[in-house]
Amino acid sequence: MAEIFDAIFISLYRLTGNPLWDYFIGTFLLALLSVLVGQGTAFLVLSANRNHLENLDSRFATLSRLTASAMEMGDMQSYKSLNKEANDAYGQVFFNRFGLSAASLWPVFFALAWMQEHFAHILIPIPFLDSKANYFVIFLGSYIMARIFFSRARRHFVDHPGQSAESSTVLNAR
16 A cells, blocks of 8 residues: 555656656645645544534533623623633634644645655755755645645635636625
8 A cells, every 4th residue: 555655646756857846846746635635634524523513612602692691790600600611612612623623734744754755865955045955844835835725726616616716705795
Protein backbone atom coordinates (compact mmCIF):
# COMPACT_ATOMS: atom_id res chain seq x y z
CA MET A 1 0.00 0.00 0.00
CA ALA A 2 2.85 2.39 0.83
CA GLU A 3 4.31 1.80 -2.63
CA ILE A 4 1.05 2.93 -4.25
CA PHE A 5 0.94 6.18 -2.29
CA ASP A 6 4.63 6.72 -2.90
CA ALA A 7 4.15 6.33 -6.65
CA ILE A 8 1.19 8.73 -6.65
CA PHE A 9 2.96 11.34 -4.56
CA ILE A 10 6.24 11.17 -6.45
CA SER A 11 4.35 11.62 -9.74
CA LEU A 12 3.28 15.05 -8.45
CA TYR A 13 6.97 15.97 -8.44
CA ARG A 14 7.63 14.99 -12.07
CA LEU A 15 5.34 17.27 -14.04
CA THR A 16 7.62 19.75 -15.83
CA GLY A 17 11.08 18.19 -15.93
CA ASN A 18 12.57 21.21 -14.14
CA PRO A 19 13.61 20.04 -10.65
CA LEU A 20 12.99 23.37 -8.90
CA TRP A 21 9.60 23.95 -10.52
CA ASP A 22 8.65 20.32 -9.92
CA TYR A 23 9.53 20.67 -6.25
CA PHE A 24 7.33 23.75 -5.77
CA ILE A 25 4.46 22.49 -7.94
CA GLY A 26 4.57 19.00 -6.41
CA THR A 27 4.63 20.40 -2.88
CA PHE A 28 1.66 22.67 -3.64
CA LEU A 29 -0.27 19.74 -5.13
CA LEU A 30 0.55 17.56 -2.12
CA ALA A 31 -0.61 20.38 0.16
CA LEU A 32 -3.80 20.78 -1.90
CA LEU A 33 -4.41 17.03 -1.66
CA SER A 34 -3.95 17.31 2.12
CA VAL A 35 -6.52 20.11 2.22
CA LEU A 36 -9.02 18.13 0.12
CA VAL A 37 -8.69 14.94 2.15
CA GLY A 38 -8.82 16.90 5.41
CA GLN A 39 -11.91 18.84 4.37
CA GLY A 40 -13.55 15.62 3.24
CA THR A 41 -12.82 14.10 6.64
CA ALA A 42 -14.20 17.14 8.43
CA PHE A 43 -17.35 16.95 6.29
CA LEU A 44 -17.84 13.27 7.20
CA VAL A 45 -17.28 13.98 10.91
CA LEU A 46 -19.71 16.91 10.77
CA SER A 47 -22.30 14.80 8.97
CA ALA A 48 -21.99 12.00 11.51
CA ASN A 49 -22.21 14.39 14.48
CA ARG A 50 -24.61 17.01 13.14
CA ASN A 51 -27.45 16.21 15.57
CA HIS A 52 -25.11 16.18 18.56
CA LEU A 53 -23.54 19.51 17.56
CA GLU A 54 -26.95 21.10 16.94
CA ASN A 55 -28.13 19.90 20.37
CA LEU A 56 -25.03 21.39 22.01
CA ASP A 57 -25.53 24.70 20.17
CA SER A 58 -29.21 24.78 21.11
CA ARG A 59 -28.51 24.01 24.77
CA PHE A 60 -25.87 26.73 24.91
CA ALA A 61 -28.18 29.30 23.28
CA THR A 62 -31.02 28.43 25.67
CA LEU A 63 -28.78 28.66 28.73
CA SER A 64 -27.36 31.96 27.53
CA ARG A 65 -30.87 33.42 27.15
CA LEU A 66 -31.91 32.12 30.57
CA THR A 67 -28.75 33.53 32.14
CA ALA A 68 -29.42 36.96 30.62
CA SER A 69 -33.05 36.84 31.81
CA ALA A 70 -32.03 35.91 35.34
CA MET A 71 -29.55 38.77 35.41
CA GLU A 72 -32.15 41.25 34.12
CA MET A 73 -34.58 40.11 36.83
CA GLY A 74 -31.89 40.46 39.48
CA ASP A 75 -32.07 36.80 40.54
CA MET A 76 -28.38 36.30 41.34
CA GLN A 77 -28.77 32.74 42.63
CA SER A 78 -30.40 31.60 39.36
CA TYR A 79 -27.93 33.70 37.37
CA LYS A 80 -24.92 32.01 39.00
CA SER A 81 -26.36 28.53 38.57
CA LEU A 82 -27.40 29.11 34.95
CA ASN A 83 -24.13 30.87 34.14
CA LYS A 84 -22.17 27.87 35.41
CA GLU A 85 -24.22 25.55 33.20
CA ALA A 86 -23.87 27.94 30.23
CA ASN A 87 -20.09 27.98 30.70
CA ASP A 88 -20.03 24.17 30.73
CA ALA A 89 -22.18 24.10 27.58
CA TYR A 90 -19.87 26.63 25.91
CA GLY A 91 -16.87 24.45 26.77
CA GLN A 92 -18.56 21.45 25.16
CA VAL A 93 -19.40 23.46 22.02
CA PHE A 94 -15.88 24.91 21.85
CA PHE A 95 -14.05 21.59 22.17
CA ASN A 96 -16.39 19.82 19.77
CA ARG A 97 -15.74 22.54 17.18
CA PHE A 98 -12.02 22.36 17.91
CA GLY A 99 -12.09 18.60 17.35
CA LEU A 100 -13.96 19.11 14.12
CA SER A 101 -11.34 21.53 12.84
CA ALA A 102 -8.55 19.20 13.96
CA ALA A 103 -10.14 16.45 11.86
CA SER A 104 -9.12 18.41 8.78
CA LEU A 105 -5.43 18.48 9.73
CA TRP A 106 -4.52 14.79 9.97
CA PRO A 107 -3.37 14.46 6.31
CA VAL A 108 -0.76 17.18 6.88
CA PHE A 109 1.24 14.95 9.21
CA PHE A 110 1.30 12.09 6.72
CA ALA A 111 2.32 14.45 3.91
CA LEU A 112 5.13 15.89 6.04
CA ALA A 113 6.32 12.41 7.02
CA TRP A 114 6.43 11.43 3.35
CA MET A 115 8.27 14.64 2.46
CA GLN A 116 10.79 14.10 5.23
CA GLU A 117 11.59 10.68 3.85
CA HIS A 118 12.15 12.06 0.34
CA PHE A 119 13.28 15.68 0.75
CA ALA A 120 14.92 16.08 4.17
CA HIS A 121 18.29 16.73 2.52
CA ILE A 122 17.02 19.48 0.19
CA LEU A 123 17.44 23.12 1.20
CA ILE A 124 16.12 25.91 -1.03
CA PRO A 125 17.97 29.27 -0.85
CA ILE A 126 15.73 32.18 0.10
CA PRO A 127 16.31 35.16 -2.20
CA PHE A 128 17.78 38.29 -0.55
CA LEU A 129 18.42 36.43 2.71
CA ASP A 130 21.38 34.44 3.83
CA SER A 131 19.12 31.54 4.73
CA LYS A 132 17.65 28.35 3.30
CA ALA A 133 14.23 26.71 3.61
CA ASN A 134 13.70 23.02 4.18
CA TYR A 135 10.73 20.88 3.10
CA PHE A 136 8.66 21.91 6.14
CA VAL A 137 8.85 25.63 5.36
CA ILE A 138 8.01 25.07 1.70
CA PHE A 139 5.12 22.77 2.60
CA LEU A 140 3.78 25.21 5.20
CA GLY A 141 3.70 28.05 2.67
CA SER A 142 2.14 25.75 0.08
CA TYR A 143 -0.46 24.53 2.58
CA ILE A 144 -1.49 28.09 3.44
CA MET A 145 -1.82 28.90 -0.27
CA ALA A 146 -3.77 25.67 -0.87
CA ARG A 147 -6.19 26.51 1.99
CA ILE A 148 -6.77 29.97 0.54
CA PHE A 149 -7.25 28.52 -2.96
CA PHE A 150 -9.66 25.88 -1.65
CA SER A 151 -11.75 28.34 0.36
CA ARG A 152 -12.07 30.70 -2.61
CA ALA A 153 -12.84 27.88 -5.03
CA ARG A 154 -15.42 26.43 -2.65
CA ARG A 155 -17.02 29.81 -2.15
CA HIS A 156 -17.14 30.34 -5.89
CA PHE A 157 -18.26 26.90 -7.07
CA VAL A 158 -20.04 25.24 -4.15
CA ASP A 159 -21.59 27.97 -2.04
CA HIS A 160 -22.85 29.94 -5.06
CA PRO A 161 -22.64 27.76 -8.19
CA GLY A 162 -23.10 29.69 -11.40
CA GLN A 163 -22.47 33.08 -9.76
CA SER A 164 -19.32 35.10 -9.67
CA ALA A 165 -17.95 36.05 -6.26
CA GLU A 166 -18.95 39.68 -6.87
CA SER A 167 -22.57 38.89 -7.75
CA SER A 168 -22.98 36.55 -4.78
CA THR A 169 -21.68 39.28 -2.47
CA VAL A 170 -24.16 41.75 -3.94
CA LEU A 171 -27.02 39.24 -3.61
CA ASN A 172 -26.13 38.43 -0.02
CA ALA A 173 -25.97 42.12 0.91
CA ARG A 174 -29.64 42.69 -0.01
